[in-house]
Amino acid sequence: MKTLKRIWDLALIMVAVWVMMIALIVMIDKMVVPLKISVDGGAAQTIFEALIKLMISAFMAMSWLLIWVKMIQKYIERYNRI
Amino acid sequence: MIPIALIASFTITLAATPLIMKLMRRVGIIGIDVHKPSKPEIPEMCGLSMLIGLVASSIILLSIQFNPKILAFTLTSTLAAIIGIIDDIFTLKAKVKTALTIICFTPIAIMSMIYPNYIVLGKPRAPLIGGFRLTIVYWILLPFAIAVPANAINMMDTYNGVMSGGCAMMSASLLASSIILGQWDEAAMSAIILGVSSAFYYYNKYPAKAFAGDTGSLMLGAAIGSIAVLGRMEIVGITVLMPFIMNAFHSLSSIGGLLERREIAERPVKVVGEYIEANPNPKAPKTLANLMLRKGRATELELIKSYHALCAISSIMGVITAILMLVRI
Numbered sequence: 001m002k003t004l005k006r007i008w009d010l011a012l013i014m015v016a017v018w019v020m021m022i023a024l025i026v027m028i029d030k031m032v033v034p035l036k037i038s039v040d041g042g043a044a045q046t047i048f049e050a051l052i053k054l055m056i057s058a059f060m061a062m063s064w065l066l067i068w069v070k071m072i073q074k075y076i077e078r079y080n081r082i
Numbered sequence: 083m084i085p086i087a088l089i090a091s092f093t094i095t096l097a098a099t100p101l102i103m104k105l106m107r108r109v110g111i112i113g114i115d116v117h118k119p120s121k122p123e124i125p126e127m128c129g130l131s132m133l134i135g136l137v138a139s140s141i142i143l144l145s146i147q148f149n150p151k152i153l154a155f156t157l158t159s160t161l162a163a164i165i166g167i168i169d170d171i172f173t174l175k176a177k178v179k180t181a182l183t184i185i186c187f188t189p190i191a192i193m194s195m196i197y198p199n200y201i202v203l204g205k206p207r208a209p210l211i212g213g214f215r216l217t218i219v220y221w222i223l224l225p226f227a228i229a230v231p232a233n234a235i236n237m238m239d240t241y242n243g244v245m246s247g248g249c250a251m252m253s254a255s256l257l258a259s260s261i262i263l264g265q266w267d268e269a270a271m272s273a274i275i276l277g278v279s280s281a282f283y284y285y286n287k288y289p290a291k292a293f294a295g296d297t298g299s300l301m302l303g304a305a306i307g308s309i310a311v312l313g314r315m316e317i318v319g320i321t322v323l324m325p326f327i328m329n330a331f332h333s334l335s336s337i338g339g340l341l342e343r344r345e346i347a348e349r350p351v352k353v354v355g356e357y358i359e360a361n362p363n364p365k366a367p368k369t370l371a372n373l374m375l376r377k378g379r380a381t382e383l384e385l386i387k388s389y390h391a392l393c394a395i396s397s398i399m400g401v402i403t404a405i406l407m408l409v410r411i
């Protein structure tokens with residue numbers, strides 16, 4: 001019981017991070033990957049399109065990491081009584 | 083193959099550890115258990131017995147049937163263990179050690195080029211969508227797929243049995259996930275890790291009689307990373323490693339980069355008699371121990387139980403992730 005009390009918040013953060021990770025993967029697959037920007041489909045435009053998709057995915061991944069950090073910061077603020 | 087891998091690795095490690103402990107005491111490779119008031123001397127670098135267990139059981143499996151995946155897994159783990167041995171003897175700088183672990187992916191990369199039909203890289207499986215294809219990005223990330231788990235597990239080898247017990251739970255999760263996904267080679271590799279880590283846990287559990295050293299922790303981390311890569315179970319790997327990644331991620335971000343234990347001015351925790359307290363100094367690394375102890379001081383055993391509880395949760399999450407890989411939306 002004591003152990004569960006100690007880890008409860010961190011376990012919740014861990015589960016939230018995991019759920020968000022899976023949601024992120026699904027969002028990238030369903031929304032970012034099918035994205036069509038180029039019209040004529042030339043080599044330069046295909047590379048440009050791939051780069052845009054990569055940047056959007058990287059931005060989403062960074063946001064995920066940032067939310068994770070913010071959750072830990074909130075936790076520290078809440079238990080900063082030491 | 084799975085029962086053979088499990089029994090062989092467990093038995094060999096269980097038998098080899100006392101011999102390695104004696105050897106380390108004789109040559110003076112000793113560590114201090116700083117979290118105990120009596121500060122006992124414990125033989126270090128005993129993770130060598132896990133290397134013996136892993137290599138010997140891999141040889142047994144390879145002699146039954148040659149398998150490029152098991153060979154790549156063994157070479158990757160051995161390479162990480164060699165880096166650990168060098169670090170245990172000469173104490174490398176944190177940046178040098180991390181840079182060296184980055185090269186541990188080379189056996190997998192080389193074996194995938196020699197046996198492209200056996201070892202498929204760049205096609206990770208993912209929950210709910212089946213999988214995706216990464217070409218250039220995957221090869222950029224591949225070195226970190228081994229280096230990150232190796233260093234994350236190394237960073238959490240701070241309390242008796244946390245690393246070995248955590249790795250035993252993670253490998254059990256990887257074993258179950260491999261069976262769910264029908265990845266029998268990876269199931270055998272996970273059984274090897276389950277065998278060596280649970281046998282070593284017997285000596286490493288509170289109060290520890292043996293320390294794994296970087297030899298053991300880097301090897302186990304690289305082994306778990308290689309199972310994830312070889313089995314296209316990268317997402318399961320990230321999930322089971324979550325407490326270890328959390329520990330590494332928050333402590334590194336709080337101290338502003340890679341530093342060796344001796345280079346950090348403030349310790350994350352303070353030992354007060356039989357209790358461990360979080361270090362209130364803002365410069366103290368925000369390790370999992372520091373975060374958990376913010377709720378109040380604890381004995382070492384209570385803290386170890388908390389670590390194990392988090393590892394148990396992430397291991398269950400790993401199995402759920404594997405089940406979700408069979409679901410398509």
